[in-house]
Amino acid sequence: MRRLDGRPYTVLGLRPGTAARFATNHYHQTWHVLSDPSGARLLARLLWGLSYQRHPGTLVVIDRPFLDPTPFEGEPSDPVVLVPRDLTPLDEGAARALRRALPLGTAPDGTVRWRTGGLDRALADPEGWREQVRRAYRDGGDFRHLVTRRGGLVMVSAAPWQLREWAVDTAGLGGRGPYDSGHTFLGEGCVAPGEVQTFRRYRAMVSSAVVARREVLAEDTGLDLPQSVRERIWRRSAEVRRRTAPAPVVGAGAAE
16 A cells, blocks of 8 residues: 555555566557567456456556566666556556655565456457447447556556456467567557557567667767667667577488
């Protein structure tokens, strides 16, 4: 329990030792939460469980040590806060107070049992589940949401059924296409304010972006525009991955 800007909140975080890692960035007018497929599955569990919370002031925070630099430019990521919209109002003052209180530390007040059994049933027939939801909420359905930066946090806030729909979409993310990635919008269409994006090589991308950022900034003369520096980091990051990739084993798999 914490008091933020004069109001009580129950602030939940990930267990120490959780392997998942996340990053955030703002690109094409959209806030992105970035991870690998296993991180997306954990995020889906957090969204689903949060949608059933009944205690006012409850929210979930993803911060250090579960937060990486961005896998593109190696820039610092903002913490993520997941908010059940009507249950937990989080204005600018409370968000700033929460950001100042982070990281949460390793001595929590207690633990909670996070129940997400319904997500597995929804994932067994996601299209049928979505149709049931849309049919139930067709008249007066509440799917309002907000994905924005508030008080130094990337805030994902929505009504319960919207959180569950995002959970179903996020849980199925994998890696495909030329970039071995997947994505789902937090909102409607390609102009949605938020997006979850996964990369199968997320960890390698983060590592190479950190190295590339260090190298490029060491060479920077101060004359380049910020975007030019970012583009150099993107290119250098790809070079770092190529030069650090394990060499192929000659004759691997050949029959003797």
